[in-house]
């Protein structure tokens with residue numbers, strides 16, 4: 078049996094209908110923006126391996142730092158104990174986050190970072206004996222796959238089997254020039270019930286790379302502050318350079334009360350989650366009453382190897398070469414978007430920073446399950462490019478180290494697909 082056959086005997090893959098899925102592609106090695114199959118075939122990773130990889134695969138610098146950490150300390154319980162990598166990481170990250178962020182709480186993936194954020198908000202109010210149990214979120218939001226994170230995400234085919242068990246959330250439209258006034262009055266009318274407002278700043282990734290203006294988000298956040306509704310910026314996807322600035326919140330004037338990170342946090346090396354918050358939120362849990370404690374933690378909270386990977390990734394992220402690469406990708410995307418946006422097969426294009434989304438014209442059939450999605454996916458895979466369309470939307474968000482040649486190859490294959498599909 079080859080690897081794919083052995084896989085199918087024992088493994089259940091995520092987001093995969095195992096009945097009809099083609100065998101998985103065995104990958105045995107990664108280097109820079111590329112992955113290499115068992116058969117030697119090279120693939121350009123145009124989606125950064127589910128949006129996590131920012132400095133390229135098997136990055137030697139991160140590998141070195143992780144190896145050193147592994148030989149020093151691989152894990153230690155984080156209740157009652159601490160270690161240098163966890164402290165240094167919190168110090169260094171808090172120094173570059175919006176300056177109201179004061180405390181770091183570690184977990185181990187994006188969904189858990191969101192769960193922690195939600196619990197912080199709900200308990201912030203209950204610790205002060207104040208009402209506020211309802212959460213405000215955007216329609217079509219995606220905040221993760223655990224139950225709390227699923228509850229604050231838009232209801233969809235993915236949540237259908239669980240909808241009756243998800244807690245009730247107030248969903249609002251993305252803000253724009255026309256509806257901002259109504260959204261603000263709506264928040265005011267609900268304010269005493271609202272615990273917090275959670276959002277993906279600037280880009281709703283899973284919804285199909287839906288983008289909206291910083292200006293209106295800023296206005297909503299400022300309004301929430303006036304109405305004493307806490308704000309949670311879920312930067313699990315947008316964090317670490319994706320939007321062209323270090324964090325999507327760097328495009329805003331209003332600072333969120335809580336921020337969530339995962340994906341790019343370790344450069345795509347280790348599963349890791351981080352929730353940061355203001356001093357005021359932290360202070361609301363300080364008490365001689367033990368019931369006011371934040372009772373949350375995971376076995377692998379603040380895992381030293383994950384912290385070391387995040388520290389190494391941060392070193393690379395703060396290097397000028399990475400900023401240059403991000404600017405180079407942003408400019409290349411802009412140029413390519415200009416070139417193709419009027420193509421008759423293209424319905425829409427949009428870009429925020431290093432994220433470029435291209436929406437294919439489909440006539441009526443726009444569902445995620447449309448056959449176009451599979452056609453596009455396999456077309457690019459055959460051509461040696463990993464793109465994972467969301468329905469009829471393809472998007473490029475490469476590791477920042479991608480070369481111009483690799484980027485141009487992706488663009489060329491998209492142009493070919495526009496002619497051939």
Ligand SMILES: *Cc1c(COP(=O)(O)O)cnc(C)c1O
Nearest residue numbers: 186187188219220221282313314
């Ligand atoms: C991916 C994602 C999550 C969930 O992260 P996981 O590590 O997959 O659990 C949460 N929020 C946003 C915005 C995401 O893109």
